[in-house]
Amino acid sequence: MKLILLGAPGAGKGTVAKLLTAIDGSVQISTGDILRGAVQSGTDLGREAEGYMKRGDLVPDALIMGIMEKRLQEPDCEKGFLLDGFPRTIPQAEALRELLARLDITLDMAVNIDVPREIILDRLCTRRTCENSDCQAIYNVKSNPPREEGVCDKCGSPVVQREDETEEAISHRLATYNEKTAPLIGFYEKEGLLLTIEAVNSEAVVNGVREKLGL
Ligand SMILES: [Zn+2]
Structure with a gap:
């Protein structure tokens, strides 16, 4: 399958990607991973990207492409x-549309994983992280609490709610995501490639994709 995955933080994109790649051996490609890979392999493009990253600048689109x-x-x-x-x-x-056309690659679709806001808030606001930077174990107050409340099972350090995982911070992240991504959803809709799946869990998203692709 050849897909673009769109989904808010907490929508479970990572889990969905893992389940989908297991179906047919496709690979998950994230910009961060390929930039790091290019830097590590020391190619010309990688070295150029490294310069931007070291200065804390955004890597220009032409280079990413x-x-x-x-x-x-x-x-x-x-x-x-x-x-x-x-x-x-x-x-x-x-730019991606041009690139794929040039490489003679046909995209199957852009999958918009639409998880209800309350579920995302519930998933992320219940997360707790071990404060010890060498440990950083992750817990969930509902589904995976530490044995003793507020204390890490692994290292005994305090287990806390990260500042970016409070309800207020997550609401802000979701609003930013929606604002930035809405135009992309429109773009792929116009291209006739958009599949929006409203789902409460990753399995339902995967089933929706399988059904659409006949897998
Ligand atoms: Zn710990």
Whole structure:
């Protein structure tokens, strides 16, 4: 399968990607991973990207597209790929459309994972993290609490709610996501590639994709 995955923080994109790649051996590709990979492999494009990253600057789209072009031609992409977190903007979506046409790759669809807001809030607001930076164990007050409340099972340090996982912070992240992603949803709808799946769990999303692709 050749998919773009769109979904808010907490929508379970990572889990969905894992389940989908297990079906047909496609690979999950995130911009962060391929940038890190290019930097590590020391290619010209990688070295150029490293310069931007070291300065704390955004890597320009043209450079990302160059790295994406190489990545999509690697042998492990033959069975398919899931683009995760890319494209983020309309110019990137347009550049990707051009790139795929040039490489003669046909996208199956852009999957918009639409999880009800209350479920995302519940998933993220119940998360707790071990304060010890060497441990960082993750708990959930509902589904996976530490044995002793507020104390890490592994190292005994305090288990706390991260500042970016309070209800207020998550509401803000969701609003930002919706604002930035809405245009992309419109873009792929116009392209006739959009599949929106409203689901409360990852299995339901995977089933929706399978059904649409006949897998
Ligand atoms: Zn710990």
